[in-house]
Every structure is written in structure tokens, then in C-alpha cells.
Amino acid sequence: MWKNLASSALTFLVLILFCLGGVAMWATKQYEAEGPLETAICLRVAAGSNIGHVVESVEKEAAVTSGFIFRVGANYSGKAEAVKKGSFLVPAGASMKGILDIVTGNGRSTCGSEIVYRIGVLRSEVQLRELDPATNRFEEKFAFDPVADAVPDGFEEARQNADLRYRVALAEGATSWQVVEALKAADFLTGDVDEIPAEGWLAPGSYEVASGETRAELLAEMKDRQAADLQEAWSNRAADLPIETMEEALVLASIIEKETGIAEERGQVASVFVNRLNQGMLLQTDPTVVYGVTEGKGALGRGLRQSELRGDTPWNTYVHAGLPPTPIANPGKAALQAAVNPDSTKYVFFVADGTGGHAFATTLKEHNDNVAIWRKIEAETPEN
Numbered sequence: 001m002w003k004n005l006a007s008s009a010l011t012f013l014v015l016i017l018f019c020l021g022g023v024a025m026w027a028t029k030q031y032e033a034e035g036p037l038e039t040a041i042c043l044r045v046a047a048g049s050n051i052g053h054v055v056e057s058v059e060k061e062a063a064v065t066s067g068f069i070f071r072v073g074a075n076y077s078g079k080a081e082a083v084k085k086g087s088f089l090v091p092a093g094a095s096m097k098g099i100l101d102i103v104t105g106n107g108r109s110t111c112g113s114e115i116v117y118r119i120g121v122l123r124s125e126v127q128l129r130e131l132d133p134a135t136n137r138f139e140e141k142f143a144f145d146p147v148a149d150a151v152p153d154g155f156e157e158a159r160q161n162a163d164l165r166y167r168v169a170l171a172e173g174a175t176s177w178q179v180v181e182a183l184k185a186a187d188f189l190t191g192d193v194d195e196i197p198a199e200g201w202l203a204p205g206s207y208e209v210a211s212g213e214t215r216a217e218l219l220a221e222m223k224d225r226q227a228a229d230l231q232e233a234w235s236n237r238a239a240d241l242p243i244e245t246m247e248e249a250l251v252l253a254s255i256i257e258k259e260t261g262i263a264e265e266r267g268q269v270a271s272v273f274v275n276r277l278n279q280g281m282l283l284q285t286d287p288t289v290v291y292g293v294t295e296g297k298g299a300l301g302r303g304l305r306q307s308e309l310r311g312d313t314p315w316n317t318y319v320h321a322g323l324p325p326t327p328i329a330n331p332g333k334a335a336l337q338a339a340v341n342p343d344s345t346k347y348v349f350f351v352a353d354g355t356g357g358h359a360f361a362t363t364l365k366e367h368n369d370n371v372a373i374w375r376k377i378e379a380e381t382p383e384n
Contacts, residue, residue: 030065031073034093037063040133042111043088045103051080054103063090063099070096079104087112087165089133108208113141113164119182120171121329122299123148128158146185166211168218172204172332173257175296179222179330183215191215199296200250200327201226229333237340242277243323253339254327258287262357266334270342272350272360281348283317291315291328 041061045054051074059067074080079100084107090099102110111131118125126146129138142155166188170179176197183189191214202219203226209218233253234246243249252273260269276283290300292313309316315324331339345360349367353359354377361367 030069031096033095035063035095035099036065037061037090037092037094040089040091040136042131042133043090043099043103044112045083045085045088047085049083049085051075051083054083058096058099063094064096066096070100073097074100086110089131089136109165113158114138114167115159115164115188116167116169117146117182117186117188118169118171119174119179121173121178124182124185128155164211166209168207168209170202170204170207170222170330172335173261173329174204175199175291175329176202177296178298179219180215183218186215189213189215189218191217193219197223198326200254200330202330203229204330204332226330229336233333233336233340236337238342241340242274243339248323249336249339250331251323251325251327253331253335254329255283255285255287255323256338257331257335258329259285260358263334265357266338267341267343268345268347268360269350269358270338271345272347274342275346275348277322279348280321282321283323285317288315288317288324288328289313291324296328 041063043057043061043063045057051071054074055067055071058064058070064070071080073096077097077100082104084103084105086107086109088102088109089111090102094102111133113128113130116127116129118127123145124147126142126144127140128142129140131138141158142152144150144152144155168183168186174182176199179202180193180196183193188211189209190212193215197219202222205225207218207221230246230250234249237249241249243252252270255273256266256269260266273283273285275281286304289304289308289311292311292315293304293308294300309318312319314320315326315328317324346362347360349361349364349370350358351367351370351374353370354374359370359373361370
């Protein structure tokens with residue numbers, strides 16, 4: 001009798017374990033399977049939230065088939081205590097496992113509202129935009145010049161969003177003085193700037209910043225990125241360049257940056273200056289003259305005068321041979337790469353062609369013909 005009871009109990013235990021195993025397998029499939037979301041959502045996780053708060057949110061958004069399985073999966077994976085605050089884009093069909101990975105990842109917000117502070121060559125702009133999860137595109141809510149424009153109605157209220165994040169976008173070709181002056185007007189940053197960073201050593205690009213971060217910290221990040229980009233470009237430079245140091249490459253890249261904004265032209269423009277340096281010709285580039293006049297403190301806002309083209313500043317490449325003593329702006333990564341890997345051409349001249357690009361030439365006659373065409377275009381263009 002006891003033998004039969006023991007056998008029955010063992011059989012019952014095996015059945016229970018079998019059922020539990022089946023349930024576990026089913027739950028695992030549910031946890032990793034495509035979720036019920038038909039369109040992407042922006043999942044907001046407030047500061048101090050735990051896995052319970054996240055479960056409530058995903059259930060409210062109907063993003064999971066089972067909050068219980070989601071919680072069990074979080075606990076079993078050891079990620080229940082790794083929830084990050086922020087606003088996270090959850091794509092349509094995201095699995096429970098995928099959602100958990102998103103909210104326990106690097107903590108970088110991927111949706112919601114953000115203020116982008118754009119530092120340009122001619123002006124700065126504050127833009128408040130919000131990501132539409134359905135289209136994965138940002139919709140602009142406000143945009144204004146923080147120096148010249150009044151703050152639009154509703155902007156201050158909109159920026160009270162608890163999930164708001166900040167980004168600084170630095171354009172290629174801005175000078176270090178322009179960057180510092182622009183950052184002074186960024187009211188979400190703190191601290192003074194003791195001195196203007198050396199020209200050319202701030203990397204253009206996009207920087208996510210925290211409200212209250214110091215201006216010095218952001219400038220240090222820009223310097224580190226530029227140093228890394230310059231080192232990478234220099235390590236992959238072409239042979240037999242007429243430049244001997246990374247610093248000279250930075251100077252040349254800054255001139256290329258100021259001469260053209262067209263990506264396809266950078267290598268050609270670089271080849272003109274490299275060919276001129278190899279042949280002992282003066283570089284004769286207007287942006288260096290402009291820098292000698294302004295010393296990087298804002299745009300000139302007019303054409304160069306003949307007296308300025310003859311002016312004896314250290315940067316005037318119509319007067320002094322070789323490269324100027326310092327960069328004339330902060331060049332981007334593409335300009336750095338062009339400076340050390342120019343196109344292989346015989347060009348030694350170029351002039352604007354009326355399309356926003358340039359006409360290149362190998363002889364003075366060809367160049368004079370191109371200049372004549374440009375002068376005609378200028379004469380036929382009505383003044384604004």
C-alpha cells in the first residue's frame with residue numbers, strides 16, 4: 001500500500017513539474033514574442049520609478065500581454081533594479097524583453113521633447129521640438145534667435161516638461177569666440193568660461209547636455225572629440241603631404257571648411273591648396289584675410305576691401321606664404337579628412353560658379369575665363 005502511495009505521489013510530482021515546465025516555456029515564449037503595440041509609443045519613466053511603475057505604464061499603454069510575465073521576466077533577468085529615468089521610444093510590436101532592454105539600457109532618452117541650441121556661423125537658434133512616435137520625426141514647436149528675438153509666448157511653459165532634455169548643435173566653420181559667446185546665452189548651462197579655447201580645437205557636432213551642466217564641461221568635451229578626430233585623420237593621412245604636423249593639418253582643414261560647404265568639393269578644394277603649397281604659390285584665400293580683419297569675432301558682413309587684401313595681418317595668405325599661424329575656424333571631421341587625403345588633381349585655381357559651388361582650373365587662362373563668367377553672373381544678379 002505504502003509502495004503504491006509513494007509511486008502515485010512521485011507520478012503526481014512529475015506531472016506537476018512537467019506542467020510547471022510547460023508553463024515556464026509558454027511564459028518565456030510570451031516574454032520574447034512580438035508584443036501587441038500597433039504603433040510606436042513614447043514611454044516616460046519618471047525619476048525614482050521602480051519596475052512596478054514601469055509595469056503600470058506598459059499595461060496602461062497596452063504594450064504587453066501580461067504585466068505579471070513582464071515583472072517576472074524583469075526579476076528573473078536581474079534587471080528589475082536597473083530601470084532608468086527618461087523618455088524612451090518603444091517601437092510597434094516590441095516584445096516584453098525588448099521593452100525591458102530599452103528602459104534598462106544606457107538611460108539616454110530617445111523620444112519626448114528636447115531643446116536644441118544651434119550655434120551657427122551667422123546666427124544661433126533655440127529650437128524646441130517633440131518626437132512623434134508614430135512617424136519617428138521631430139515636430140518643431142518653437143524656434144527663435146536667443147539674441148535678436150523675444151522669447152515666444154508659451155515657450156517657458158513648454159520647457160517645464162519634466163522629460164525635457166537639451167542638445168547643443170555646433171555647425172562646421174564657427175569660430176571659438178562665436179561658440180563661447182553663444183554658450184553664454186544658453187541659460188540651461190552654468191559657470192563662466194575663463195578663456196576662449198584655441199581656434200580650431202572644438203569639434204562641430206551634436207552634444208546632449210544636462211540642465212545645469214557647466215559650459216567648461218561642454219567645451220572640454222568638444223576639445224576631446226576634436227583631438228580624437230584629428231588624431232584619427234592624421235593616422236590615415238596620405239603620403240608626401242606638404243604639411244608636417246597635426247596642427248598644420250588642422251589649419252588647412254579650417255581653410256577648406258570656410259571655402260566650401262559642399263561635401264563633394266572638399267577633396268578638390270584641398271587639392272588646390274596642397275598643389276599651391278607644393279609649388280610654392282601663395283594660398284590667396286579670402287577667408288584667411290577675413291579672419292585677420294575680424295580675428296574670429298563674428299562675421300565680416302560685407303565684401304573685402306582692396307586695402308584689407310593687402311593688409312599685413314599674420315593670417316593674410318595674399319601677403320604671407322604658406323599656411324597661416326592658426327586655424328581660422330573649427331573644422332568638421334570631413335574637412336579634416338579632406339586636408340590629409342586630398343583629391344589627386346592639378347588644380348591650382350577655383351572661383352564661385354553661381355550655383356553655390358566652384359569652378360576649378362589648372363591654368364591662369366582657364367581661371368580668368370571662369371572669373372569672367374562669375375563676374376557676369378554677379379552683375380546679372382539683382383541686389384537684395
